[in-house]
Amino acid sequence: MHTILIDERWCKGCKLCAVNCPPKALHMAERFTKRGIHPPELALNGRCNGCRLCELLCPDFAITVTEEAGVHL
Amino acid sequence: MSTTLTLKTAAQLRATYLRGEMLPSIFCDGCGLGNVLNYTLWALEQLGTDLDRTVFVSGIGCSSRLSGYVNADGMHTTHGRALSFASGIKAANPDLTVIVFTGDGDGVGIGGNHFLHAIRRNMDLTVILVNNFTYGMTGGQAAPTTPVGSFSTTTPYGNIEHPLDICELAKAIGAPYIARWPVSYPYQPIKSIAQGISKRGFSLIEMLVPCHTAYGRRNGLKDLEVIWQWYRDHVVLLDDYDHITQFGSPEEQAALREKIKIGVFQDVERECFDERWAALVERVKL
Amino acid sequence: MSTYRERIRQALGGKVQFVQGDDACAYGAILAGCTFFAGYPITPATEVAERMSEILPLLGGCYIQMEDEIASLGAIIGASWTGAKVMTATSGPGFSLMQENLGYGIMTETPCVIINVQRSGPSTGQPTLAAYGDMMQARWGTHGDHEIIMLCPSNVQEALDLTIVAFNLAERYRTPVLLFIDGELGHMRERLVIPEDGEFELVDRVRAERRAGYKPFEAGESLVPAFAPFGSGYRTYVTGLTHNEQGLPRTSSAPIHDQLVRRLSDKITTHSDDIVRYEAYHTDDCEIAIVAYGLTARTCRDVVDEGRRRGIKVGMLRLITIWPFPETLVADLAKRVDAMLVPEMNLGQIVHPIREAVEGRCRVKLLAKIGGDLHSPHELLEALEELRCQPR
Numbered sequence: 025m026h027t028i029l030i031d032e033r034w035c036k037g038c039k040l041c042a043v044n045c046p047p048k049a050l051h052m053a054e055r056f057t058k059r060g061i062h063p064p065e066l067a068l069n070g071r072c073n074g075c076r077l078c079e080l081l082c083p084d085f086a087i088t089v090t091e092e093a094g095v096h097l
Numbered sequence: 098m099s100t101t102l103t104l105k106t107a108a109q110l111r112a113t114y115l116r117g118e119m120l121p122s123i124f125c126d127g128c129g130l131g132n133v134l135n136y137t138l139w140a141l142e143q144l145g146t147d148l149d150r151t152v153f154v155s156g157i158g159c160s161s162r163l164s165g166y167v168n169a170d171g172m173h174t175t176h177g178r179a180l181s182f183a184s185g186i187k188a189a190n191p192d193l194t195v196i197v198f199t200g201d202g203d204g205v206g207i208g209g210n211h212f213l214h215a216i217r218r219n220m221d222l223t224v225i226l227v228n229n230f231t232y233g234m235t236g237g238q239a240a241p242t243t244p245v246g247s248f249s250t251t252t253p254y255g256n257i258e259h260p261l262d263i264c265e266l267a268k269a270i271g272a273p274y275i276a277r278w279p280v281s282y283p284y285q286p287i288k289s290i291a292q293g294i295s296k297r298g299f300s301l302i303e304m305l306v307p308c309h310t311a312y313g314r315r316n317g318l319k320d321l322e323v324i325w326q327w328y329r330d331h332v333v334l335l336d337d338y339d340h341i342t343q344f345g346s347p348e349e350q351a352a353l354r355e356k357i358k359i360g361v362f363q364d365v366e367r368e369c370f371d372e373r374w375a376a377l378v379e380r381v382k383l
Numbered sequence: 384m385s386t387y388r389e390r391i392r393q394a395l396g397g398k399v400q401f402v403q404g405d406d407a408c409a410y411g412a413i414l415a416g417c418t419f420f421a422g423y424p425i426t427p428a429t430e431v432a433e434r435m436s437e438i439l440p441l442l443g444g445c446y447i448q449m450e451d452e453i454a455s456l457g458a459i460i461g462a463s464w465t466g467a468k469v470m471t472a473t474s475g476p477g478f479s480l481m482q483e484n485l486g487y488g489i490m491t492e493t494p495c496v497i498i499n500v501q502r503s504g505p506s507t508g509q510p511t512l513a514a515y516g517d518m519m520q521a522r523w524g525t526h527g528d529h530e531i532i533m534l535c536p537s538n539v540q541e542a543l544d545l546t547i548v549a550f551n552l553a554e555r556y557r558t559p560v561l562l563f564i565d566g567e568l569g570h571m572r573e574r575l576v577i578p579e580d581g582e583f584e585l586v587d588r589v590r591a592e593r594r595a596g597y598k599p600f601e602a603g604e605s606l607v608p609a610f611a612p613f614g615s616g617y618r619t620y621v622t623g624l625t626h627n628e629q630g631l632p633r634t635s636s637a638p639i640h641d642q643l644v645r646r647l648s649d650k651i652t653t654h655s656d657d658i659v660r661y662e663a664y665h666t667d668d669c670e671i672a673i674v675a676y677g678l679t680a681r682t683c684r685d686v687v688d689e690g691r692r693r694g695i696k697v698g699m700l701r702l703i704t705i706w707p708f709p710e711t712l713v714a715d716l717a718k719r720v721d722a723m724l725v726p727e728m729n730l731g732q733i734v735h736p737i738r739e740a741v742e743g744r745c746r747v748k749l750l751a752k753i754g755g756d757l758h759s760p761h762e763l764l765e766a767l768e769e770l771r772c773q774p775r
Binding site: 116118119148149150152154164165168169170171172173174175176178180181182183184185186188189190192193210211213214370374377378381382383 | 385390393394418419421440441442443445447449450451453454455457458459460461462463464465466467469483484487613614615616617618619620621622623624629631632
């Protein structure tokens with residue numbers, strides 16, 4: 025199981041994470057953050073394979089995927 | 098070089114490398130500049146670079162604001178001149194690792210002359226040049242890299258000038274390490290940036306970064322998803338380019354004309370300025 | 384193994400030499416501890432670069448010839464942030480190119496020395512002849528509110544001595560310092576005595592001592608912040624944008640901008656007593672004062688002697704520090720004299736701050752001369768006679 029932590033102070037709601045999520049496990053939440061944007065959230069927990077692409081593609085350092093696993097280049 | 102990223106989370110990475118008080122960044126939502134910074138940090142992490150001995154230098158423009166986010170010595174200089182300041186830092190203290198963030202306008206427009214000569218001297222700098230086809234900070238004017246026919250605030254009838262191929266230019270002058278990647282590919286730029294920092298001499302990593310706000314908006318690429326897809330559709334790996342040139346159908350070959358080559362353009366060894374200067378000093382010093 | 388100071392002596396050669404003003408500037412820089420020079424060839428300043436390119440590698444320093452003057456100033460500012468004492472040299476056209484980075488040097492409080500061996504202008508002008516046409520550009524060339532320090536030697540010996548002073552002022556106040564000579568002085572050979580180490584002061588910028596709580600642009604009473612070179616672990620961010628004491632951009636804050644720019648000005652104006660240098664020659668009892676600087680002042684000294692032989696009560700105030708302008712000095716003199724004669728090798732530049740300081744308290748006559756010829760004693764005396772004959 026993987027969890028996705030969003031730093032809502034930094035997230036700008038650009039959707040890059042959700043758009044580029046390979047298993048389409050992320051979607052944009054209905055709710056508003058304090059910054060006035062829709063943050064991403066894990067829609068389907070089981071679908072996240074912990075690839076950490078969202079973490080790499082987030083331009084605002086707002087995503088942390090919590091899973092102890094190696095990412096091989 | 099290690100091929101496995103150490104298992105830091107993004108949270109650990111930003112705590113180690115970023116000045117928290119500078120974030121969130123000033124960049125538009127979805128701007129790939131943040132990705133470039135992210136990839137740079139992963140590269141530093143991979144190399145175990147000592148941030149106390151690393152200086153980030155930049156000029157003026159969106160990309161040049163990147164230096165301010167890294168929790169290291171940094172120098173945000175004048176427009177186009179980052180390479181001259183960086184050259185001074187490196188020449189005066191060759192023990193420092195000097196990384197330059199610049200843009201297409203900053204690096205090869207106003208700063209084109211410094212670009213030529215920093216490569217000619219083979220200053221040991223890692224230059225991460227963000228090409229977004231436009232002057233983003235000033236609102237989207239035509240740049241030396243703007244594709245022919247593109248619209249900008251200063252080419253309201255379409256750009257008539259030929260754009261500059263920055264990597265081919267660097268290759269012609271003999272930069273020992275040259276690579277170009279779009280931000281949509283995370284792993285390759287991390288590797289290239291790491292290789293560039295390790296390389297003795299001038300390394301150029303040109304990052305293709307979509308600017309949906311200032312460039313895309315005027316060229317039917319306003320939507321982030323659409324502009325990212327445009328880049329996926331308009332890049333071709335150097336290997337594929339060569340293969341298609343040799344074996345491709347006439348249609349495939351014709352399609353190449355619309356595409357931007359990506360990949361590692363050059364990876365050779367060439368003695369750099371500080372090595373040569375040190376040898377000269379050794380020869381003549383009192 | 385000889386010490387660094389001993390190797391400097393060895394590199395400079397004989398104690399007494401017959402050299403040009405340009406050479407003297409280079410020697411002064413080396414004596415001051417300059418280890419980094421970046422420049423671009425330009426008549427009549429090229430010899431400064433030539434000497435530096437010969438001497439610096441002997442001492443393990445670095446000489447780098449950049450692609451233009453913009454890059455030259457950029458490179459020395461970068462090098463200065465590694466802790467090195469740095470210099471560049473140029474002439475009018477190159478100095479014009481340096482203006483933007485000069486402002487950057489002021490804003491980022493970077494110690495550096497810029498030599499300008501002036502030629503005439505506008506544009507390419509007379510590259511090999513003498514002029515003092517950049518005096519106001521030095522003051523107001525770069526954009527925005529600022530103060531600048533500028534020194535003007537009159538002979539080859541002073542070119543060396545004042546280059547050392549320029550380095551000391553740059554280090555003490557953490558700001559670019561300008562040393563202006565002219566094509567004539569730059570290329571003129573004179574006897575030069577290289578001073579012994581104890582005979583001149585050597586100043587180093589104040590270094591930061593504690594990492595905890597260090598703010599790179601926080602200044603105490605001296606108004607000059609403590610310096611931490613790149614690579615020392617202090618992780619300093621340097622920007623030309625309006626910045627807070629931490630060095631981070633704060634471009635929309637009126638109070639931060641106001642505080643920063645006023646401090647940058649104040650750190651120079653409030654120390655003008657330390658910065659201002661001048662020479663008073665027979666000014667105690669004079670009725671007419673020649674106010675001169677640079678090469679012109681040499682002729683004026685003889686003219687004072689000759690004028691006195693003719694019964695004119697004339698004296699000379701030679702300005703050595705031009706900027707910050709010694710306003711009080713000139714104002715005080717204006718109270719005591721009937722007239723001031725201001726000979727300048729331009730169409731009148733320093734005469735303006737002089738008139739501003741004088742505030743109508745005495746007559747001020749400009750004797751402007753351009754074209755490359757120096758003021759002759761004859762024309763200076765003639766101007767003195769005219770001033771004497773005019774009623775108060």
